[in-house]
Amino acid sequence: MSDEFIHIDHERRRGRAASTNRAGRFERFDRVDVSDGWAPDSPATIRTEVRLEAPRSAITRNSSPDVPFDRSINPYRGCEHGCIYCFARPSHAWLGMSAGLDFETRLVARPGIGKVLARELARRSYRPATIAIGTNTDPYQPIEGRHRVMREVLEVLAEHRHPVGIVTKGTLIERDLDILSEMAGQGLVHVGVSVTTLDPALSRRMEPRVPAPARRIATIRALAEAGVPVRVMASPMVPGLTDSELERILSEAAEAGAQAASWIMLRLPREVAGLFEDWLKEHYPDRAGRVLGHLRDMHGGALYEAEWGKRMRGTGPYAEMLDMRFRVALKRLGLSRDLPALRTDLFRVPPRAGDQLSLF
Template identity: 80%
Template sequence: MEERPQIQPDRRRGRAAATNASGRYERHARVAVDDGWWQEPERAIRTDVRLEAPRSAITRNSSPDVPFDRSVNPYRGCEHGCIYCFARPSHAWLGLSPGLDFETQLVARPGIAGALARELSRKSYKPATIAIGTNTDPYQPIEGRFRAMREVLEVLRDFRHPVGIVTKGTLIERDIDILSDMARDGLVHVGVSVTTLDPRLARRMEPRVPAPARRLATIRALYEAGVPVRAMLGPVIPGLSDSEMERIMEASAEAGATAASWIMLRLPREVADLFQDWLVEHYPDRANRVLGHLRDMHDGKLYVSDWGRRMRGEGPYAEMLDMRFRVALKRLGLNKHLPDLRTDLFRVPPKAGDQLDLFA
C-alpha cells in the first residue's frame, strides 16, 4: 500500500482524515517540507466557516439509485468528519482538499431559505419530495450557530412541501416542533444513520458525530413526537462493523424506528486513499481483510460506480449481508414502507399585501 505523508496526530486531534492533499482540480500540489530552519510549533487545525450567498437552493439529479430527484444542501463540507463519507470528493469543486479541508473548511449558506422560497413560488414549480442530508449533514455542529436548516424547514412548512431528512445529528431534536406539525400532515420522514453501537469505533471513524446511544435516543424522541423514522445502517463496513447489523437493527426498533435500510461502504475517488490510511492507522490487523472483501464485491477494485451496483456491491459476501438484513428486517417488524409523502397540500403562502389581506 502506498505511503502518503500524514499530518501530525496532535494537529488533527478530533479529526478522521490524516492527510490534506490538494484537490484534483488544482494545478499545483502543496506539500509541507522541513527545510531545517526553526519554526514555531504548528497549532491544532481548527474549524473555519465562510459564508456563501446562494443564488439557488434546489439541486437536481437523475440517478436511478436514489428515490428522489431534488435536494437542498444548507452546508458544504461537514464537521462530523466521517472518514467514509462519499461526499468528500465534492470539496475539490471548491478548490479544497477532500481530506482535512472537508472537515475543517466549511461553507454555510444562511440565505438558502430565501432562495428556496423563491424557487417554490415559481408558477412552473411542481412539488415532489425534497431530500436534505444526502450530501452533507444539515445538523452538523455549525447548524447551532447559523440555523440555515431551521430556516429551510420553516419555508417547507409554510409551503406545505414534503421533505425527507437524513442525519446523524441530534440537533434535529431542536426542530421537533416543526417536524411534528409536518408529520401530522404526512409531509416528513427522517432517516437516522447508526453505523455502529461501539462508541470507540464511532469516535474514531466519525469523530464529531454524537455517540451511538445518543442517536438512538434521537430516534426515540422523533418517534414519540409522531415523526416517522427510518434506521439507516450505512455504511456497513465489511470485516469491521458488519457483525453488528442485527444488533443495530434491534436497538433501532426498540427506540421506535419503523423501517430500516442499509448501504455498503463506498470509496469513490479520494475517499479510497483516505479510508485506507485511516484503516492502517487504527485497525492495521484488519486492513487486508476489509479491503479484500471490498475488492471481492467490486471486480477486484475498491469501488465500482456503476448504477445498480455501487450501493450494495455484488458477489457472495454482499448477498450474505443482504440476506441477513432481510431476515432481521422481517423478524423485527422493520419491513414496513414509510407512508408516501403528500404533495397535494402544496401551496404558495400569501405574502403581506396580497389580495387575500383585503379580507383579513
C-alpha cells in the first residue's frame, strides 16, 4: 500500500475537515479515484450517508487507568461533526472504513439500543456505576435530530434512575432538558461541554459541523439554568494554535454557569497524526512547524505516545506550563476540577407488564 495521501478536491469535500480517505489500516487494498472520461468533470459533493445497525449490546466496558469511568454507550459510530483532531477516528477502521472522510460521512446509527440497554440493566448481576456517553463519538451530532438514539438511551436511564455523564459539543442537548433537569434534581447526571477555541473561523476549519463556540457557551448557560451541573472541557488544547485561549475559554464558561473545568492536550493516535498534519499544512502552513515541534517535545520526539498517564497531557516544560496556567485560572474563577459524584443508590429496575408486584 502506498504511503502517499491522495487529496480529494476541495469542492467535493466542502464542509469537511479531512482532505483524504485512505483505506482503513486493516484493509488489504487502498482505493483511488481515477477518471475514465465518462464521469462528469465536476464530481458530486460528498454527502453524509447513515446506515442503521441492530445493536446486540449497549454497554461497552473499559479498564483504562487514566479515565474516570469503566463503562460507556455509543449511540453512533462515526461523527458528522468532523473534528480533524478527533482521537476516535481510528475506530472506523474496525468497520472496514477510513479514519478520514469516511469517519465524517459514512455514519452508523443504532436505533433500538434502548431496549438492549434495558435488558442489560435488568440482569441480576448488574451493579450500577456512572455510564459515560460521548467519550468516543458525539451523541448530539446532527443526525441525532432525525434518529433520536440518544433520546432513547436517556429515557431508559431516567426510568432506571441510573447515573450518566455526558460529553458533547452539540447544542441539540437542549432538546432533552426535560429529562436532564429531572435527573439532575436526583443527582443522576452531569454534562461536559467541549470548547476548543472561541475563534469562529478557526472552529469552522478545525471542527466544521460543530455549533459555533458562542453557541456552545450559550448551551452551558441553558444547562446551568436548568439545574444541570456542567463542566467546560477546554479540549483539546492545540499548542501554538489554541492554547493561548485557555483562560478566556474558562472565564466565559464560568460566567455562563459552568461549575467545573478540565483540559486535555491534543492527542494524535494512529491515523489521526497524518490527517491532522495534512490539515495543518493546508490551513496554517506558517504555524505547522511550531505546532508539530511542541507536540514532539511533549512526546519524546514523536507526535503521540499512548502510555497511560502521559497520553492526555504530555510531559516537559510546555505541558507543565499549560497545566499551571489552568490551575491558576481555576482558582481565580472559582471553578472546580470535578463535578459532584453521582448517585447510584436510587437505581431500580422498573416493573414490566406481567411482573409480580412486591407486597411491601
